[in-house]
Amino acid sequence: MxxxxxxxxxxxxxxxxxxxxxxxxxxxxxxxxxxxxxxxxxxxxxxxxxxxxxxxxxxxxxxxxxxxxxxxxxxxxxxxxxxxxxxxxxxxxxxxxxxxxxxxxxxxxxxxxxxxxxxxxxxxxxxxxxxxxxxxxxxxxxxxxxxxxxxxxxxxxxxxxxxxxxxxxxxxxxxxAESDAHFPLDTPPPAPAELPEGADDVPERSFALHVDEDGIIEAVASLPLVGDEHGLIPAFGVTLTRHYADYYNLVSFRFERALDEALRTHKYLGEMLWYEYPSLFFYKDKFSHLQGHALARTLLIEAGHICGFNTMGGIMRSDPWYQLIVPQLRQREDWLAGIVACINALGWGVWRIAELVPNERLVLRAWYPYESLGHLRAFGRSEHPIDYLMTGIAASLMNLLYTADITQKPDLTLEFYYQVNRSKEGFWGHQTRCVAMGDPYSEVVVERNLL
Structure with a gap:
């Protein structure tokens, strides 16, 4: 029952x-x-x-x-x-x-x-x-x-x-609760996301067609990725959750708004944040123009970097990866096709590789990206790109393949993360299209030292 x-x-x-x-x-x-x-x-x-x-x-x-x-x-x-x-x-x-x-x-x-x-x-x-x-x-x-x-x-x-x-x-x-002020029971559910024109037109894959994406999605879906006797999901060298998409969305976008308000009311907060967040301190040297909105965006994208490095890297080091996917791969770039197929089983929408120049450039697109859909549901249209997780993941995929050489199964330690993702020669993602802004799909371009 x-x-x-x-x-x-x-x-x-x-x-x-x-x-x-x-x-x-x-x-x-x-x-x-x-x-x-x-x-x-x-x-x-x-x-x-x-x-x-x-x-x-x-x-x-x-x-x-x-x-x-x-x-x-x-x-x-x-x-x-x-x-x-x-x-x-x-x-x-x-x-x-x-x-x-x-x-x-x-x-x-x-x-x-x-x-x-x-x-x-x-x-x-x-x-x-x-x-x-x-x-x-x-x-x-x-x-x-x-x-x-x-x-x-x-x-x-x-x-x-x-x-x-x-x-x-x-x-x-x-x-x-003495009143509903702490927890209102009559809050209506959000309206369905109003998608931009053309957003339901998901294209067929055009890259590495010999990689069986449907088979990979089916295989990932068949894995026992549910809570064990302790209610935990250890897998791929990490501990997973099947989490609420809108929890991430509400946390991310409410934080972004709260930080924007704090920056308006605290004159020197922007300068102080460099020292409160070590990642910002690093990126200050790399991208000195970061101010205002960009501070929150950089922090949320960094969360995507960490997710990409650990989760995607863990998948590409796992036994299921080598048993199911590696036999389908003909060249290094096929690793990206394989991991994108895995991503398409995670509930994040439908991702497609639009362009790949080995060791130089990746253009990644997503239809039904959960961040954009969540923003449309809870906050409506956005004035700036907000697919932060996607942006961070895209950069980490290129760093994993070409900087870390994930094909050699390196240990994914915190020190190695700093070496790979914060290298001045590493890859960085920049979002160029966003469903929450009215585009039919979200797009991230990854290049070395793009900004």
Whole structure:
């Protein structure tokens, strides 16, 4: 009754679970994107990270429960638990909420947390709990299951440190909200994205046609990429999540807007950010013109660099890659065709290689890119390109193939990442078309020292 299974649309590449668009991402991308939001001390990060999770979880589960009106609160919470584990977020126990939130606070626990473990990969010990997605999901799930407004916080005190701070479990305290101000239950779902003219005309592949993309997509879809007994998905040398596309979109675009506002109200913030974000400090030397909007864009693109290096690099070092895909490859450039075929199984839309000059230039296009679709749903048309993940991934693919030589299976360490992706001779992506701006597809051009 409460089982779940994501479904992929072969035309759009969009994968849905209970109506919500889902995309695969790894622990490195998840932790870096969160740190991008957390590390700016001039914006409030908790509403961006936690409330976005609550909003998306509530939206998905409320819709699911409307389709199953006979489910009891206990059955609803069980369904939410199953989806949390299936997607690789951890083993959050929601069943204690079945009896309600009185006496408050209600304490929920998890022994394994994707975000908790991911954040422990950072240097040094955290000073505050970081399971904001977990907390937000708990809020959204309980609100949808019990039809009540809730708010909550992560339990974090001596002897109760969460997983992200080195503890053995994470605990979340839920309280009834005195009003809907903390969590409005009547927020309407976003309208479907209004696509530009021609955006549904996905072309056939034109590059490396001997690579069986359909077979690769089917093979990737058949892999057991679901939560294990701990609710985690270890695969390709990383830990994956089947995550909400609109969680990433809300976090990214709300951060972008919050940082823009902070830059307008804090006179010297732009100069201070170079020192708060090491990646910006590096790119300052490389691209000295970065200001305003470009600061947020550079940080979000850097998250894409990290995702491309670790997830795509991990796939291209894996046994399934060598068993299924390498036998189809005739030359080095075919590695890009193979990895793009894998990407087209991840729910990110439909990507196509439009042009490739070996070791010099890549033009990558995407139809139904999840970032553009999310922006259209939540914020409408954009005045600037916003497919940040795609831009970062595209650059990392060229760096992996020609700078790192992924064909030799190098160890994908953090030090090697710095060497490869931050080389002054490395590749950089520049977005030239964007569905959120009204183009029929999004396009990224990757060249050496493009900017």
């Amino acid at each position: 409460n089982s779940c299974q994501a479904q992929r649309d072969p035309h759009t590449g969009i994968v849905r679970l209970d109506g919500e668009a889902m995309v695969f991402h790894c622990n490195h991308y998840n932790r870096f994107l969160q740190l991008v939001v957390e590390d700016c001390h001039y914006i409030r990060h908790e509403p961006i990270l936690q409330d976005s999770a609550a909003e998306i979880a509530y939206r998905q589960l409320h819709s699911l429960f409307q389709q199953n009106p006979h489910w009891t609160p206990a059955e609803r919470l069980a369904a939410a638990e199953i989806r949390y584990r299936y997607c690789g977020f951890g083993d959050l126990e929601l069943s204690p909420a079945a009896s309600g939130l009185e006496p408050a606070p209600l304490r929920l626990r998890e022994q394994h947390s994707h975000y908790g473990c991911a954040l422990r990969l950072n240097y040094g010990k955290r000073r505050q709990a970081g399971e904001f997605f977990d907390m937000g999901f708990a809020m959204g799930a309980v609100a949808a299951s019990l039809d009540i407004a809730v708010h909550g916080r992560i339990a974090s005190r001596a002897g109760e440190e969460p997983i992200s701070m080195g503890g053995s479990q994470s605990q979340f305290l839920l309280f009834p």
